[in-house]
Amino acid sequence: MNISTIETTSLGDRSYLIDDGEVAAVIDPQRDVDRPLALAGERGVRITHVFETHIHNDYVTGGLELARVTGADYIVSALDDVKFQHRPIADGETVEVGTMRITAMHTPGHTHHHLSFVLHNDTGAPEAVFTGGSMLYGSTGRTDLLGSQHTSELTHAQFHSVRKLADELPPTVAVYPTHGFGSFCSATPTTGDSSTIGEQQEVNPALTKDEQSFVDELIAGLAEFPAYYAHMGVINTEGPQPVDLRMPEQVDPSTLRKRINDGEWVVDLRQRRAFAAGHLSGSMGFELSTSFVTYLGWLYSWGSPITLVGTSRSEVMDARRDLARIGVDNITGAAVGHVVDLARPGETLRQYRVATFADLASEHPSRAFTVLDTRRTDEHEKGAVPGSINIPLHELLARRDEVPAGEVWVHCESGYRASVAASLLDRPGRDIVLIDDAFTNAHKVS
Incomplete structure (x- = not known):
């Protein structure tokens, strides 16, 4: 055997x-x-x-x-x-x-x-x-x-x-x-x-x-x-329906922008730092990794159409396979290529800073800003950055209005949940800083 x-x-x-x-x-x-x-x-x-x-x-x-x-x-x-x-x-x-x-x-x-x-x-x-x-x-x-x-x-x-x-x-x-x-x-x-x-x-x-x-x-x-x-x-x-793992239909920049403006789920699969360096305003950053399907599925408005943005067809196909495993089937399109080429002519890409807990430690005493912890409540209660506020990632879409105006530094345990949260908070008029660092380094912040 x-x-x-x-x-x-x-x-x-x-x-x-x-x-x-x-x-x-x-x-x-x-x-x-x-x-x-x-x-x-x-x-x-x-x-x-x-x-x-x-x-x-x-x-x-x-x-x-x-x-x-x-x-x-x-x-x-x-x-x-x-x-x-x-x-x-x-x-x-x-x-x-x-x-x-x-x-x-x-x-x-x-x-x-x-x-x-x-x-x-x-x-x-x-x-x-x-x-x-x-x-x-x-x-x-x-x-x-x-x-x-x-x-x-x-x-x-x-x-x-x-x-x-x-x-x-x-x-x-x-x-x-x-x-x-x-x-x-x-x-x-x-x-x-x-x-x-x-x-x-x-x-x-x-x-x-x-x-x-x-x-x-x-x-x-x-x-x-x-x-x-x-x-x-x-x-x-x-009894589940047969699975569909085909490549979604390609959408052009104008269609992509319309879907974002209409409030649809336009999900950028690129690495979190690449997303921070330049992304379509209003898109959501869910880096394609082992955490991708869990947290997208956790936040997802069930049944909503999703358009996937990736650097390659294989990236989109892997994401579709992951989503199919939890029954997220309404994939209505994909945009593949360099993000600059996926924007409409003249459209400015959004970007935000990426930092570490050491950066937070050096800047926090001298400047006023909000530190947002996106870990679960039980994680936050076991240890937290002094003065931080806690809104777990899976609650953030419903509680975005609770995040204070101005500059916000976002962290979690390893950087993944914080990167998703940063993408959801990043809008004109907000100044986001993603802490892409392990929480074990948070002891540096006093």
């Missing part, structure tokens, strides 16, 4: 392809199903089964589409009330995939109907377990995504599910979670890139703490999660 990992670093998730040399199963595929299809081609195997550990809240599943294009059985918990054709599976039920055997194990906590899937070797012994959002590496999946009214119940269930995995599986069994590599679906940060049941018995809070301590600490540590999560469960329950 072979287990191949498909990373989606922008969302902190993993999918898996399991094969016996002839046929394969895919666990928790993302919406861009060309990746597991390509991997199956490389392996020379045919996908016959697609398994879903749970109805995902952080991305649009590719399970339905992958089953459609391959003719595979789409296996979903028998307890989930979904609106599409599938093969229901219950706790303890085993499916044969070629020479492989995969058994469902009900592990509620991340969701009510969550399943883990145990892969058995040729002798029938458990060899690996695909834990979805249950047992993660040194953590567990968060338990508040279905509403606060379920959080306590699901947190207790999560504790018992992880204990169930540890009690029923040998310590040598390899653990393959879907979430936990930067995903907001993780209750707390995870550690490591691989693990076993035995290793988790030493480090996982659900296995090292008593039940009430685990429950209290997990709930106390739950931070805010992206707003787009509210749409994922609905889309995945109804």
